[in-house]
Amino acid sequence: MLSTSGTIIGIDSSTGACSIAVCRGGTMLAHFHEDMTRGQSERLAPMAEAGLAAAGLGFPDLDAIAVTRGPGSFTGLRIGMAFAKGLGQALGIPVFGVTGFDAVARAVFATxxxxxxxxxxxxxxxxxxxxxxxxxxxxxxxxxxxxxxxxxxxxxxxxxxxxxxxxxxxxxxxxxxxxxxxxxxxxxxSLITAPDAREVALIGLEMAGDGDIPPALQPLYLRAPDVTAPRAG
Known part of the structure; x- marks a missing residue:
């Protein structure tokens, strides 16, 4: 079981922004946030590396990962979840999925x-x-x-x-x-308008502290993606 004093990185790229947060126990060690409607795939990994460096840590120091799993932008969700899954597999650590609803609600309840x-x-x-x-x-x-x-x-x-x-x-x-x-x-x-990696990290740490093995990471879409049927011929 992962202790609630463990180190976790929170990741959010589900809306018009990209953010990461590094948390150990209840202490926020680093937090980076950039507003962007596109480009998360290029920024996410460098942002995570910079956040860990700012906390005086590296990827091997992580005990768990938490990532927003939806709802939100299909592209943004796929980018964040793919990065979290790949990092989790490489490090052999659990990945916890957090809904954007829960992240926003937590921020509001804190006021x-x-x-x-x-x-x-x-x-x-x-x-x-x-x-x-x-x-x-x-x-x-x-x-x-x-x-x-x-x-x-x-x-x-x-x-x-x-x-x-x-x-x-x-x-x-x-x-x-x-x-x-x-x-x-x-x-x-409320002035809270979007999920952020800070709340994602804190919720993920609580989930990790419960001792349960996280379920397979699945996106929460709530509606079908926008697709265009291929033309005949």
Whole structure:
């Protein structure tokens, strides 16, 4: 079993950014973040190496790896997960998959503004529907993640008897835009908009500390990829 005092690197390339974080126990040793819509495949390995160097470590010092497994950009997810898998196999260490929802929710729950509120994490899909995961005031997922149009998410968030919710994620504004003024006034927005490697690393370290062997790393897409059928002939 990996101790929670072990050293882990967190990786995120699931949205319009690329980030890595090196963590030992609860101490963040290094964190690099760059906004980018493309180019993660070229930047990820050098960023990880630089992060470890900044922490005074090398790849052999790692005990585990954590990586965002979705939802998000298909290309970005594949880049991050392929790098994490390859590194894990080369070093013989476990790789833990963390959802972007959990990473955002953890960052929000760490703020005082989240006290007494559930959280609705709403992430951009670059299509008409949006990605949604709701969390209870205790931090547990409230049902499975879904992909829904903004109007359907708005109706779900405003159900009678629902707990007060704090909205987070880069698509939260799209839901607020379709709410009437009274409904929008019942909800609050967080400044946390996207997953980051810091939370990915901390969640991965907790998962590693549980002592369970991580399941095979599988992406969380929530919808089919955009593909074009080949032309006949």
């Amino acid at each position: 005082e503004a989240a006290a007494g509120h559930g959280i609705a994490v709403i992430l951009e899909s670059r299509r008409a529907d949006l990605f949604l995961q709701i969390y209870t005031t205790g931090g547990a997922p409230d049902g499975p993640p879904v992909a829904l149009p903004p109007e359907d998410i708005a109706a779900r968030l405003c159900q009678e008897g629902a707990a007060p919710l704090l909205l987070a994620g880069d698509a939260a504004d799209k839901v607020l835009a379709v709410l009437d003024q009274a409904s929008a006034a019942m909800l609050r927005s």
